Amino acid sequence: MDRGTVGSANQGRLKVGVRTEGRSEVLTPAGELDHHTAELLREPLDAALEQGHTRLVIDCSQLAFCDSTGLNVLLGARLKAEAAGGGVHLAGMQPVVARVFEITGAEAVFSVHDSLEAALAD
Numbered sequence: 001m002d003r004g005t006v007g008s009a010n011q012g013r014l015k016v017g018v019r020t021e022g023r024s025e026v027l028t029p030a031g032e033l034d035h036h037t038a039e040l041l042r043e044p045l046d047a048a049l050e051q052g053h054t055r056l057v058i059d060c061s062q063l064a065f066c067d068s069t070g071l072n073v074l075l076g077a078r079l080k081a082e083a084a085g086g087g088v089h090l091a092g093m094q095p096v097v098a099r100v101f102e103i104t105g106a107e108a109v110f111s112v113h114d115s116l117e118a119a120l121a122d
Helices: 038-050 068-083 095-104 116-121
Strands: 002-006 014-021 024-033 055-059 063-066 087-091 111-113
Touching: 014 038, 024 038, 024 068, 024 116, 038 055, 038 068, 055 068, 055 116, 063 095, 068 087, 068 095, 087 116, 111 116
Parallel strands: 024 055, 024 063, 055 087, 087 111
Antiparallel strands: 002 014, 014 024
């Protein structure tokens, strides 16, 4: 079920698509995830968890940039999802985004997959 795209009040720097695929809630951020746009991802993540979706898959294939604020949004969602018996799966990270997770060690606390298909199959 596709629920559309959460808009951007930040000159279109980030848009987030949200849909349900089987037992997973798939969020697809497209653009730059940073201090100015983080709420645009935090809101649909929180909404998914409030609706009882505890298996969150973040399709990172269209994410061009992620700073520490964006990373903290994902880490916060991970803690909430795990507390509810689920988890956060990251899929298809571009090299520039993967590097942020590698440098900070955050890749060790997420389930990271090469593709969306792999994340959904896990």
